[in-house]
Amino acid sequence: MDFLHNYTFIYYVFIVVFSIFITAFAIPSILHVARFRHLFDDLGHFRKEHDHGIPRLGGVAIFVGFTITSLLFCMTDKSLPINYLITACIILFAMGLKDDLSGVNSSTKFLIQFIVCAIMVLLGNIRITSMYGVFGIYDLSYFLSVGLSILIILMVVNAFNLIDGIDSLAAATGIVANGTFAALFIYIRQYELAAVSMAMAGAIIGFLRFNITPAKIFMGDTGSLLIGLISAVMALKFIETSRVVNGKLPEIYCVPALTFAILIGPIFDTARVFIIRIANGGSPFIADRNHIHHRMLKLGFNHLQTTLILTSINIASIAMVLLFKNYGNSILIILIICVSLVFNWLITFFIRSKERESLALRNLFV
Numbered sequence: 285m286d287f288l289h290n291y292t293f294i295y296y297v298f299i300v301v302f303s304i305f306i307t308a309f310a311i312p313s314i315l316h317v318a319r320f321r322h323l324f325d326d327l328g329h330f331r332k333e334h335d336h337g338i339p340r341l342g343g344v345a346i347f348v349g350f351t352i353t354s355l356l357f358c359m360t361d362k363s364l365p366i367n368y369l370i371t372a373c374i375i376l377f378a379m380g381l382k383d384d385l386s387g388v389n390s391s392t393k394f395l396i397q398f399i400v401c402a403i404m405v406l407l408g409n410i411r412i413t414s415m416y417g418v419f420g421i422y423d424l425s426y427f428l429s430v431g432l433s434i435l436i437i438l439m440v441v442n443a444f445n446l447i448d449g450i451d452s453l454a455a456a457t458g459i460v461a462n463g464t465f466a467a468l469f470i471y472i473r474q475y476e477l478a479a480v481s482m483a484m485a486g487a488i489i490g491f492l493r494f495n496i497t498p499a500k501i502f503m504g505d506t507g508s509l510l511i512g513l514i515s516a517v518m519a520l521k522f523i524e525t526s527r528v529v530n531g532k533l534p535e536i537y538c539v540p541a542l543t544f545a546i547l548i549g550p551i552f553d554t555a556r557v558f559i560i561r562i563a564n565g566g567s568p569f570i571a572d573r574n575h576i577h578h579r580m581l582k583l584g585f586n587h588l589q590t591t592l593i594l595t596s597i598n599i600a601s602i603a604m605v606l607l608f609k610n611y612g613n614s615i616l617i618i619l620i621i622c623v624s625l626v627f628n629w630l631i632t633f634f635i636r637s638k639e640r641e642s643l644a645l646r647n648l649f650v
Contacts, residue, residue: 292475296466296482299357303486307349311494314341315501323385338499340384342491343507347377349487350510358479364521368408369480369514372400376441376513380506390569397441397509401434404517412436412523418540418613437516443550444512446557450577451499451587455492456595457549458511459485464546464602465518474525477518484514497587512550519543538609541616545601549594552624553577579631583638597627 318324324337351370358366379396382388404410411433415421424432448454462485469478488511494500503511526539544551553576558568580590601623605616 292470295357296470296478299353299479299482300486300489302357303349303353303483304490306352307345307487307490308493310345310348311342311491311501314344315339315494317341318501338502340502340504341381341506342495342501342503343377343380343384343505343510346487346491346503346507347373347510349490350484350514353483353486354480358476358483364410364477364480364517365408366480368403368410369517372403372408372513373510375400375403376509377506380504380509384504384506397438398434400441400513401437404437404513405430405433410517410520410524412520414524416523416540416613418617433520436520437513439554440516440519440547440550441509441512443547443554444515445505445508446554446575447550447577448503448508449575450581450590451497452492452495452591453577453587453594454503454508454511455488455495456591457598458488458515459492460595460598460602461515461546462488462511462518465515465522468522468542469518469525472526474521477521477525480514481518484511499587515547519547538605538613538616541613541620542602542605542609544617545605545620546598548601548620548624549598552621552628556628576628576631579635583631583634 318339318341322337323339323341351373354366354370375396379388379393383393411429412424413429414423444454444458447457462481466478466481466485469475469481491501491503491507495503523539523543556576557572557574560574561568561570561572577590577594580593581587585593601620604623605620608616608619611619
């Protein structure tokens with residue numbers, strides 16, 4: 285613990301480098317086993333963007349890198365019950381691995397995710413107790429706090445799973461989210477929480493070098509669910525550790541809006557596709573090709589360009605909140621949503637323009 289506080293920078297660099305090394309070291313072996321056992325992605329699925337078999341077991345390496353680093357170097361502290369966190373990660377890992385290898389029924393998947401959320405919220409006591417006055421809401425009752433916290437974790441876990449549709453996007457989003465949370469935790473002197481975020485960011489970086497287009501491996505559900513869980517837990521801890529306690533003012537005032545900006549990519553895309561599916565009379569859980577990254581591919585962007593654009597917008601949203609932090613959480617959240625809606629409208633506008641041009645060209649040659 286003394287080393288952590290006296291040599292913070294060196295300690296965090298070591299955590300990131302070690303996590304990167306473990307993940308990057310594990311992936312070549314996973315690739316070898318996957319090729320030997322023919323454990324490739326389902327090319328026949330209509331949502332797939334690749335024309336050749338690619339293993340989807342990269343999440344195994346992310347899990348190994350994050351778990352080993354966390355157990356070796358992340359300090360056990362009351363701020364985060366690491367035993368419950370690792371337990372939840374193992375449960376999600378087991379389910380995600382089975383899903384990647386042979387599939388898991390959606391109801392079973394939801395039940396296991398709910399159990400994981402309950403472990404973190406009820407046993408680990410990782411929950412939000414205040415809304416900071418967002419839309420006039422302040423302190424939450426215990427039951428409302430538990431219900432909202434479970435809902436947030438469920439939403440973020442599945443949101444990261446849903447944006448994992450093109451090379452690098454879920455990984456880049458996970459790095460931005462956990463890297464930002466780590467920096468914020470360091471700023472508010474929550475060093476143990478920062479170490480966990482750093483361990484996850486490092487594990488994803490080690491995976492990313494194999495996932496940049498052309499991807500050699502996918503993270504699969506094993507990776508995306510794990511990244512979603514850690515990101516959700518860090519989000520709840522950031523909101524809760526920054527709240528006003530006994531009249532002591534928080535060091536960061538726009539905490540809910542900042543947390544929303546950090547996770548806006550997966551949250552907005554998931555909310556958007558769910559609303560559209562329900563409005564069309566379908567199930568919100570039926571997969572389609574209407575995600576923002578799919579729509580950007582229609583415009584002619586490749587995987588890397590789409591990832592860079594969406595990641596840049598994510599970073600810009602975070603910067604916008606920090607720049608206009610004095611406007612209050614409610615206004616900032618509304619502003620973030622408006623910016624996201626405008627960006628989505630621009631994509632729709634250009635897609636329709638491209639479709640009209642294609643139709644005009646076809647009519648010209650008929």
